[in-house]
Amino acid sequence: xxxxxxxxxxxxxxxxxxxxxxxxxxxxxxxxxxxxxxxxxxxxxxxxxxxxxxxxxxxxxxxxxxxxxxxxxxxxxxxxxxxxxxxxxxxxxxxxxxxxxxxxxxxxxxxxxxxxxxxxxxxxxxxxxxxxxxxxxxxxxxxxxxxxxxxxxxxxxxxxxxxxxxxxxxxxxxxxxxxxxxxxxxxxxxxxxxxxxxxxxxxxxxxxxxxxxxxxxxxxxxxxxxxxxxxxxxxxxxxxxxxxxxxxxxxxxxxxxxxxxxxxxxxxxxxxxxxxxxxxxxxxxxxxxxxxxxxxxxxxxxxxxxxxxxxxxxxxxxxxxxxxxxxxxxxxxxxxxxxxxxxxxxxxxxxxxxxxxxxxxxxxxxxxxxxxxxxxxxxxxxxxxxxxxxxxxxxxxxxxxxxxxxxxxxxxxxxxxxxxxxxxxxxxxxxxxxxxxxxxxxxx
Amino acid sequence: xxxxxxxxxxxxxxxxxxxxxxxxxxxxxxxxxxxxxxxxxxxxxxxxxxxxxxxxxxxxxxxxxxxxxxxxxxxxxxxxxxxxxxxxxxxxxxxxxxxxxxxxxxxxxxxxxxxxxxxxxxxxxxxxxxxxxxxxxxxxxxxxxxxxxxxxxxxxxxxxx
Amino acid sequence: xxxxxxxxxxxxxxxxxxxxxxxxxxxxxxxxxxxxxxxxxxxxxxxxxxxxxxxxxxxxxxxxxxxxxxxxxxxxxxxxxxxxxxxxxxxxxxxxxxxxxxxxxxxxxxxxxxxxxxxxxxxxxxxxxxxxxxxxxxxxxxxxxxxxxxxxxxxxxxxxxxxxxxxxxxxxxxxxxxxxxxxxxxxxxxxxxxxxxxxxxxxxxxxxxxxxxxxxxxxxxxxxxxxxxxxxxxxxxxxxxxxxxxxxxxxxxxxxxxxxxxxxxxxxxxxxxxxxxxxxxxxxxxxxxxxxxxxxxxxxxxxxxxxxxxxxxxxxxxxxxxxxxxxxxxxxxxxxxxxxxxxx
Numbered sequence: 001x002x003x004x005x006x007x008x009x010x011x012x013x014x015x016x017x018x019x020x021x022x023x024x025x026x027x028x029x030x031x032x033x034x035x036x037x038x039x040x041x042x043x044x045x046x047x048x049x050x051x052x053x054x055x056x057x058x059x060x061x062x063x064x065x066x067x068x069x070x071x072x073x074x075x076x077x078x079x080x081x082x083x084x085x086x087x088x089x090x091x092x093x094x095x096x097x098x099x100x101x102x103x104x105x106x107x108x109x110x111x112x113x114x115x116x117x118x119x120x121x122x123x124x125x126x127x128x129x130x131x132x133x134x135x136x137x138x139x140x141x142x143x144x145x146x147x148x149x150x151x152x153x154x155x156x157x158x159x160x161x162x163x164x165x166x167x168x169x170x171x172x173x174x175x176x177x178x179x180x181x182x183x184x185x186x187x188x189x190x191x192x193x194x195x196x197x198x199x200x201x202x203x204x205x206x207x208x209x210x211x212x213x214x215x216x217x218x219x220x221x222x223x224x225x226x227x228x229x230x231x232x233x234x235x236x237x238x239x240x241x242x243x244x245x246x247x248x249x250x251x252x253x254x255x256x257x258x259x260x261x262x263x264x265x266x267x268x269x270x271x272x273x274x275x276x277x278x279x280x281x282x283x284x285x286x287x288x289x290x291x292x293x294x295x296x297x298x299x300x301x302x303x304x305x306x307x308x309x310x311x312x313x314x315x316x317x318x319x320x321x322x323x324x325x326x327x328x329x330x331x332x333x334x335x336x337x338x339x340x341x342x343x344x345x346x347x348x349x350x351x352x353x354x355x356x357x358x359x360x361x362x363x364x365x366x367x368x369x370x371x372x373x374x375x376x377x378x379x380x381x382x383x384x385x386x387x388x389x390x391x392x393x394x395x396x397x398x399x400x401x402x403x404x405x406x407x408x409x410x411x412x413x414x415x416x417x418x419x420x421x422x423x424x425x426x427x428x429x430x431x432x433x434x435x436x437x438x439x440x441x442x443x444x
Numbered sequence: 445x446x447x448x449x450x451x452x453x454x455x456x457x458x459x460x461x462x463x464x465x466x467x468x469x470x471x472x473x474x475x476x477x478x479x480x481x482x483x484x485x486x487x488x489x490x491x492x493x494x495x496x497x498x499x500x501x502x503x504x505x506x507x508x509x510x511x512x513x514x515x516x517x518x519x520x521x522x523x524x525x526x527x528x529x530x531x532x533x534x535x536x537x538x539x540x541x542x543x544x545x546x547x548x549x550x551x552x553x554x555x556x557x558x559x560x561x562x563x564x565x566x567x568x569x570x571x572x573x574x575x576x577x578x579x580x581x582x583x584x585x586x587x588x589x590x591x592x593x594x595x596x597x598x599x600x601x602x603x604x605x
Numbered sequence: 606x607x608x609x610x611x612x613x614x615x616x617x618x619x620x621x622x623x624x625x626x627x628x629x630x631x632x633x634x635x636x637x638x639x640x641x642x643x644x645x646x647x648x649x650x651x652x653x654x655x656x657x658x659x660x661x662x663x664x665x666x667x668x669x670x671x672x673x674x675x676x677x678x679x680x681x682x683x684x685x686x687x688x689x690x691x692x693x694x695x696x697x698x699x700x701x702x703x704x705x706x707x708x709x710x711x712x713x714x715x716x717x718x719x720x721x722x723x724x725x726x727x728x729x730x731x732x733x734x735x736x737x738x739x740x741x742x743x744x745x746x747x748x749x750x751x752x753x754x755x756x757x758x759x760x761x762x763x764x765x766x767x768x769x770x771x772x773x774x775x776x777x778x779x780x781x782x783x784x785x786x787x788x789x790x791x792x793x794x795x796x797x798x799x800x801x802x803x804x805x806x807x808x809x810x811x812x813x814x815x816x817x818x819x820x821x822x823x824x825x826x827x828x829x830x831x832x833x834x835x836x837x838x839x840x841x842x843x844x845x846x847x848x849x850x851x852x853x854x855x856x857x858x859x860x861x862x863x864x865x866x867x868x869x870x871x872x873x874x875x876x877x878x879x880x881x882x883x884x885x886x887x888x889x890x891x892x893x894x895x896x897x898x899x900x901x902x903x904x905x906x907x908x909x910x911x912x913x914x915x916x917x918x919x920x921x922x923x924x925x926x927x928x929x930x931x932x933x934x935x936x937x938x939x940x941x942x943x944x945x946x947x948x949x
Contacts, residue, residue, distance in 0.1 A: 019608075023612055023615075024615070027615055027616045027619040028619065030616070030619065030620070030623075031616075031619035031620050031622060031623030032623065034620060034623040034624060035622075035623040035624075035626065035627060038623070038624065038627035038628065039627055042627050042628075042631045043627075044672070044674070044694075044695070045674040045675065046565060046673070046674065046675065046694040046695055047568055047571075048565060048570065048571055048694075048695065049694065049695035093609050093612075094609060094612040094613055094616055095608055095609055095612040096609055130569065131568075134568040134569055134571075134572075135568065272572070273572050274572075274574065275574065276502075276503070276506035276507055276559075276574045276575050276576050277502075277506070278499075278501055278502020278503070278504070278506060278573070279502070281501050281502065281569055281572055281573075282500075282501055282502070282569075285501070285568065285569055358571055361571075364695070369627075370626075370627055370630045370631065371672075371695075371697070372630055372631070372634055372635055372697075373637075373670075373697040373699075374630075374634075381696070383695065385528075385530045385537070385561060385563045387530070387532035387533065387559070387561070388532050388558075388559055389532070389533065390533070390556065390584075393584055394584065397584065397587075397588040397591070400588070401588070401591050401592060401595060404592055404595055404596070405595045405599065408595065408596065408599045409599075412599070412603065420603075421600065421603060428596060428599075432592060432596060435592055436589065436592065439585060439588050439589065439592070440585065443557065443582070443584055443585055443588065444557070444582060444585050497856075521856060522717075522856070523856040523857075523859070524717070524719065524720075524856075524857075525648070525676040525677065525716075525717060525718050525719070526676060526677035526716050526717065526718075541677075541716055541717045541845075542717040542844075542845035542855065542856045542857050543717065543840055543841070543842075543843065543844030543845035543846075543849060543855055543856070543857075544840050544841065544844060544849075545849070564677055564693075565676065565677065565693065565694040565695060566676050566677070567675055567676055568675075
């Protein structure tokens with residue numbers, strides 16, 4: 001277990017323990033989301049020149065996929081403005097420890113726990129993505145809806161139930177955070193065993209008991225536990241990539257489902273937004289029309305039928321080939337870990353194609369966020385037509401190949417039978433097929 | 445009912461560096477995949493003319509294939525609003541509207557596959573109006589596929605006892 | 606407690622900025638001056654111009670801020686030689702108009718933005734003291750009572766492409782009326798041919814040579830400068846439906862039913878093929894001018910009365926005839942314009 005405890009470094013300690021730096025960033029993102037919603041509602045109708053469209057779907061999305069998740073795991077969640085108003089109200093203060101606040105604090109219903117709602121939410125986003133991504137007004141309404149929904153849910157349910165069980169973004173951030181090189185863990189479990197106060201659990205907005213943290217999935221890196229632990233027993237560590245996949249033995253079916261939904265979504269989004277099939281784009285855009293319903297059917301067929309079907313088939317063949325009567329359900333759950341690095345790298349490669357080319361829109365929209373003819377930073381007229389270069393194509397290949405190799409390791413790790421190679425072959429075939437599809441969609 | 449795995453079976457560990465010979469072979473193959481020039485012959489260059497119709501939201505045809513060295517003429521015809529065509533890597537930019545097509549002629553001397561995009565804001569899905577312009581073989585794709593096979597082969601090789 | 610209060614103040618400041626910048630920006634700083642009219646351009650299916658009527662006074666500057674909400678549009682005033690303004694999505698165009706004569710002016714979109722692009726027009730009503738706009742003379746087709754909706758096939762057509770150059774050499778023997786403006790304007794080329802054919806002085810000439818004379822008479826009415834201006838006007842306004850080579854095969858009219866001269870039940874039909882001599886050669890310039898001015902005819906043809914000046918229409922008419930004169934030799938000047946557009 002290679003770990004570098006960075007929370008021991010003095011300036012890092014101050015940064016994490018002091019509530020002010022985090023609060024200031026949160027104030028910026030919170031007012032930022034308000035500004036973004038208003039810019040979306042009041043700004044230009046032309047999507048590529050509207051602050052809301054560019055900043056949500058290009059700038060923030062890129063930052064999430066290329067920096068926050070691969071390097072920081074759930075780091076975005078600690079500064080995310082969407083549930084912030086609810087959390088402040090629950091806590092009864094902006095910069096205090098959890099105290100008496102507002103909210104009924106109900107427990108999230110057992111039936112709706114897990115990643116299921118988040119996976120379905122991501123599918124729904126995907127069905128309307130062609131319209132949402134290009135319409136400023138719709139983007140603003142979606143943002144507003146999500147902010148209000150998170151607020152209302154925070155007043156009904158305990159802690160960050162929205163983030164844990166409903167937010168589609170939170171779903172895949174949590175899933176992929178397991179590969180990140182940053183983690184928050186307890187230093188010495190023995191100290192916790194003797195400590196009865198459990199102030200860490202009481203103050204955790206995510207409802208996590210740090211001692212039981214084995215993966216990054218549920219921890220939002222808000223540092224509350226680190227601040228209130230009277231034994232200074234909580235650490236933030238740097239570690240190699242993909243550590244949680246190595247140590248985790250049990251994967252749940254809902255995680256596997258979410259992993260599969262993420263895979264089918266990246267394939268379909270690559271086809272719609274990066275492909276040359278105009279009929280597909282028009283069908284995805286014309287919500288409510290017959291071509292759109294056909295698109296919906298195809299989307300659902302891929303996400304709920306083809307990809308899960310291929311996965312189940314691959315796992316089943318593997319189990320059969322291994323010659324053992326191990327439980328299929330067990331194998332389905334465990335082999336799901338390969339979907340995590342596969343999906344993460346596929347989304348990163350997609351983002352390189354999608355966002356790098358469109359990054360040229362960010363500068364003009366910074367200078368004139370509301371389409372009023374401003375030129376705050378002198379970049380209002382700097383727009384140029386972005387293009388893919390041989391370099392970007394090359395790094396996408398590298399990214400996808402890394403994903404293939406990484407998922408290979410995961411398949412291997414999950415193949416627990418007496419004939420692991422035979423068990424692994426079909427699933428590796430699945431990963432190989434997926435990688436070929438992504439290669440063809442992105443650089444073919 | 446769980447099946448018991450015999451305690452005596454040991455899963456071969458992933459040890460890529462234990463046998464350095466294999467690793468070196470993999471490295472050499474990887475370099476070959478990246479740098480080996482493609483051994484095929486391309487036909488003699490000729491003059492090609494393409495009429496590309498742009499509409500909301502597609503180019504038609506959206507996939508164009510030429511041989512390296514071809515003298516290519518692209519004519520952009522717009523069928524509804526002002527559209528543009530910008531070809532990656534070749535620095536070509538056209539714009540056209542109904543009744544006023546535009547033309548450009550150039551030599552396709554850089555092989556590979558390139559996207560061409562609409563370069564004049566023409567509606568909601570404007571940033572996603574795309575076409576593919578392929579000159580010769582898509583060597584990067586072939587190399588990437590070879591790379592994928594190498595990775596899987598290397599992986600399996602590393603697991604041998 | 607103090608930190609909490611400080612935190613709340615800071616958050617309030619941030620939120621206040623987040624709200625007031627967009628709202629105040631929209632309310633107070635949207636336009637350069639309080640009298641600026643913000644004119645939005647959208648494709649006609651989504652509303653066209655956000656305002657289709659503007660009131661103004663003579664000599665009063667009208668400040669306009671032109672914004673496109675979807676595609677590339679343009680702005681120009683009909684019958685004015687002010688260059689058109691491009692309205693590109695994402696770029697705001699500020700302009701000031703001043704009218705020194707009262708009257709009704711038409712502004713219109715100058716870039717194809719929809720099949721109904723030509724309907725994207727508005728009027729500026731300028732009132733006040735000053736000499737009114739010169740009253741428009743009644744167009745010739747109304748003066749003469751020409752029925753521009755009736756069909757007008759050419760009674761005779763040439764077998765080969767006439768040459769105005771050859772006609773110029775024979776022009777010496779033309780009767781006086783042949784070169785008068787009135788004759789040109791009121792006769793169709795076919796009618797002119799029939800009249801010349803009957804002339805005893807020209808009886809020795811072959812049929813094609815009479816056509817050469819007709820071509821010469823028509824082309825003599827125009828200069829290369831007028832023709833090149835006409836070609837630009839045609840490319841920008843007409844080619845989308847009538848085709849760059851006049852064949853009636855423009856992109857906008859694809860799929861439309863053919864023109865049925867018996868009954869005009871369709872709203873929009875395919876334009877005629879100008880290169881077919883039966884069509885144009887049976888139309889006099891007065892007839893063509895009437896069609897251009899009034900449009901309609903149950904075909905979807907726009908009306909250009911408020912947009913083109915008489916000189917522009919004369920030039921266009923000559924340009925149209927050229928489609929026929931050149932039809933067999935195929936030396937139509939196609940438009941190879943590589944227009945350098947401002948990207949995005």
